[in-house]
Each structure stands twice: as C-alpha cells, then as structure tokens.
Amino acid sequence: MGYIIETTSLSKQYGHETVVNQVNLKVQPGTIYGLLGENGAGKTTLMKMLTTLALPTQGAIKLFGTTLERNSDLMSEVGAMIETPVFYSSLSAEENLMIHCRYKKVPLSDMKEYLEMLGIYKHRDKKVKQFSLGMKQRLGLARSLIGNPRLLILDEPINGLDPSGIKEIRELLIRLKKERGTTILLSSHILNEIEHCADTIGFMHKGVLCKEKGIGELQDAEIRLYEIKIKHLDLHVEKLKKVFEVVNIYHQTVVVSAAGLTATEAIKRLIENEIEMIEMKALTESLEDYYMTMIAERKEGEAI
Numbered sequence: 001m002g003y004i005i006e007t008t009s010l011s012k013q014y015g016h017e018t019v020v021n022q023v024n025l026k027v028q029p030g031t032i033y034g035l036l037g038e039n040g041a042g043k044t045t046l047m048k049m050l051t052t053l054a055l056p057t058q059g060a061i062k063l064f065g066t067t068l069e070r071n072s073d074l075m076s077e078v079g080a081m082i083e084t085p086v087f088y089s090s091l092s093a094e095e096n097l098m099i100h101c102r103y104k105k106v107p108l109s110d111m112k113e114y115l116e117m118l119g120i121y122k123h124r125d126k127k128v129k130q131f132s133l134g135m136k137q138r139l140g141l142a143r144s145l146i147g148n149p150r151l152l153i154l155d156e157p158i159n160g161l162d163p164s165g166i167k168e169i170r171e172l173l174i175r176l177k178k179e180r181g182t183t184i185l186l187s188s189h190i191l192n193e194i195e196h197c198a199d200t201i202g203f204m205h206k207g208v209l210c211k212e213k214g215i216g217e218l219q220d221a222e223i224r225l226y227e228i229k230i231k232h233l234d235l236h237v238e239k240l241k242k243v244f245e246v247v248n249i250y251h252q253t254v255v256v257s258a259a260g261l262t263a264t265e266a267i268k269r270l271i272e273n274e275i276e277m278i279e280m281k282a283l284t285e286s287l288e289d290y291y292m293t294m295i296a297e298r299k300e301g302e303a304i
C-alpha cells in the first residue's frame with residue numbers, strides 16, 4: 001500500500017513569511033509519525049493544510065493516495081484535533097460529541113466507547129465549561145476518534161495532561177495503531193512526549209522538514225563513544241591509538257569513537273592486539289542532545 005499522507009513541495013505563506021517551506025512528508029500506513037519542532041516551527045500550519053483548514057500556497061497533498069481538495073470526502077476518514085479543541089461550553093461532554101456523531105453520520109451509540117476509552121465517561125453529563133484543560137484535551141481526543149478514522153491528525157495531543165495522563169494517551173495511541181491499524185500524525189515541541197510512541201520522527205525547524213528518522217535508527221545512532229578500562233593502560237597507548245579513534249585517555253580508561261564500530265568489533269580488536277580489558281561502557285547521546293545539535297546546525301533550516 002502507498003503512503004497515507006504524501007505531500008509534495010508543500011508550502012504556506014502568510015504575507016511575506018513562508019511558515020511551511022517545501023515540505024515533502026511521507027507517512028506509512030499503520031505507523032505513528034511524530035512531528036517535532038519548536039514553537040512557531042510550522043507544525044500546526046502543516047496540519048491545518050492536511051485537514052483543509054488552511055489552503056496551501058504551493059504544492060500538493062495526497063491522503064490515502066488521492067489528491068486532497070477543498071470539501072473533499074477524504075476528510076470523513078480523518079479524525080483531527082488541531083490547536084486547543086473548541087466546544088460548546090454550555091453543553092455537556094456527551095451533547096458535544098452527539099453533534100459530532102451527527103456530522104460524521106455515525107450512530108450515537110459510538111460515543112460511549114470513546115468516552116470510556118479516554119476515561120471521561122463518568123463526566124459525560126458535565127458541562128464542558130466545568131472541564132479542566134486536561135479533561136478538555138481528553139474530550140477533544142474522544143471526538144477525533146468518532147467514526148473510527150483511518151488517519152488521526154493530532155496537534156500537541158499531550159498538552160495539558162499530567163504524567164499519568166501522558167502515559168495513558170501514549171498507550172492509547174499505540175493500541176489504536178496495533179489493534180485498528182490507525183495511522184497517526186502527531187506533533188509536539190517536546191521530544192520526550194513522542195519518542196516513546198512514534199515510529200518515525202520528523203524534525204521541523206523554521207517551516208522546513210529538516211530531518212526524518214526512524215526511531216530505531218535514532219536509538220542506534222545514540223551510541224557515540226566507548227569508554228574502555230584497560231589493564232596496564234600505559235603499555236598499550238600507542239597500540240590503542242593505532243586501532244581506535246581515541247578521543248580521550250584518563251586514569252586507566254581510554255575513550256574511543258563508536259562511529260562505524262560495533263561493541264563486538266571493538267572487543268575483537270582488543271583481543272587481536274592482546275590488550276586486556278577490565279570493563280567497557282557505551283556512552284550515549286540522548287535524543288534530546290541530538291535534537292538540540294540538529295537545530296543548532298540548521299539555524300536557517302535546510303530540507304531533507
């Protein structure tokens with residue numbers, strides 16, 4: 001099957017400012033794609049274009065392999081929560097969802113499942129104006145799930161939730177992907193919020209999708225150095241420098257670059273050179289460091 005979302009050179013300009021710049025986004029079916037970027041990176045604008053809430057200045061969007069046009073029927077297959085969800089505040093949670101069920105042409109009986117799924121069934125009769133930010137966020141998510149959409153587009157879905165709520169929503173998204181095959185595009189400006197559920201992370205900076213990485217690839221890329229404690233280090237310094245890219249030497253320890261070097265290969269080189277090791281540690285760079293470095297390196301933004 002082709003991509004669920006595919007954009008080609010997608011751009012949006014407000015006045016003279018290009019806030020989404022030549023974005024080529026590709027989201028595979030049944031995956032969770034996390035769009036990560038600082039405030040103002042263009043995430044919301046990109047999502048608005050994907051849900052026909054904003055018109056592109058340039059470029060094309062395909063959803064489920066079909067070109068997206070205004071008033072497209074494709075939107076019936078999409079559930080979305082863009083920016084802070086808005087409700088009729090004098091109506092109850094359930095009444096708000098009823099309106100959405102009618103709009104989506106799905107039976108009212110569907111509401112219960114989603115209110116339960118988001119843990120707010122017991123609050124269904126409460127007026128939305130009495131809801132906390134986190135409860136509104138849950139209600140917004142419940143509304144986006146009505147009609148069991150094939151594609152969910154969620155702008156900062158974790159915003160306003162407490163730590164246990166964050167975990168719960170992450171698990172819910174993973175469950176929707178696994179059990180229903182739902183494809184999910186979500187955004188955040190906090191890496192930690194999405195790295196535990198996304199399969200792919202797209203780094204957005206100043207309107208540009210700078211880099212796209214599979215989560216496995218990011219985790220593999222985490223090991224930067226090996227710290228190896230060596231017996232009689234003084235005797236082996238020259239040899240170590242020949243067989244490794246040595247970054248630092250202190251006490252009994254040598255720090256070597258892990259670029260292109262697996263732990264097995266490092267150990268093999270030590271054995272072949274008769275260098276006795278006491279212990280070896282892989283030093284990692286967190287995804288957060290990776291993200292910050294990437295942003296610093298791409299001040300003006302550069303497309304992938």
Ligand SMILES: Nc1ncnc2c1ncn2[C@@H]1O[C@H](COP(=O)(O)OP(=O)(O)OP(=O)(O)O)[C@@H](O)[C@H]1O
Pocket residue numbers: 014019037038039040041042043044045046189
């Ligand atoms: N309707 C609009 N008119 C003019 N400028 C806009 C409009 N909407 C957004 N912008 C500008 O576009 C840029 C990108 O905004 P956007 O909301 O897409 O970013 P974001 O990545 O979602 O940020 P955040 O994490 O703060 O929500 C910002 O500079 C913003 O001021």
